[in-house]
């Protein structure tokens with residue numbers, strides 16, 4: 001039987017619609033909307049797409065949103081100066097520095113920038129303070145993609161407590177925080193990575209399997225226990241016809257889509273997994289839209305905490 005599709009787009013739309021009256025109420029109380037600053041350094045094509053979607057959604061739900069751009073040649077000091085200004089800005093409740101930063105800024109640039117963000121305005125939950133609160137299960141703001149994955153699982157009624165969850169990928173943005181969120185919901189969690197031996201065998205143990213590595217089609221049916229729930233966090237743009245044909249097989253409708261557009265967005269999960277899994281997130285339209293929706297919620301939470309003096313760390317905890 002074909003896997004049930006977990007429709008992240010539908011949930012994201014619903015979350016965004018639900019937030020609009022809350023934004024209106026905030027404006028009524030404070031005379032201004034929640035303010036979000038998005039910092040984009042350089043012109044990474046994927047980041048351009050993500051940032052456009054964040055700006056569009058934020059303004060659609062009534063936030064003030066300011067896109068602050070720096071050239072790819074900017075020095076780290078320029079970025080620090082911008083972050084310092086936004087930290088002090090009265091109008092901005094949330095700051096997001098889009099990752100990745102240009103490679104020329106060096107491997108330590110991102111952690112240094114996240115160190116510099118005021119934790120109260122860190123709507124990505126990337127600052128060490130907020131990561132610490134997450135580890136202790138008392139975060140009010142959690143990185144959008146992992147928060148979105150859990151939101152979708154809970155919305156779809158997928159049991160988490162007592163289940164075996166395997167997360168492929170150990171990034172600070174997705175893999176590690178997602179493992180924490182699943183652990184706090186009482187899953188037994190394994191994190192896999194590039195040095196995991198017999199990856200397929202470890203993944204076959206999973207009741208919930210999450211792929212977040214950025215390798216098209218990595219998770220084949222051989223990785224999946226029949227009846228597992230599979231979450232595909234990968235968003236890979238492929239431009240090679242042979243790779244598309246290898247993934248989807250001759251005659252698949254997505255081949256025609258590739259021919260029209262010259263490229264295709266695919267996840268880390270092979271299309272054949274749909275015949276083995278009980279439920280599966282699509283790419284596009286699965287986890288991606290939820291990342292944006294959770295960012296909106298985080299910005300509203302940060303704005304309320306700043307202006308309504310709610311105690312820091314009074315987050316969503318899971319006993």
Ligand code: GUN
Nearest residue numbers: 096097098099100124144
């Ligand atoms: N790059 C990819 N995902 C994200 C995200 O959730 N936040 C930021 N700041 N950068 C990203």
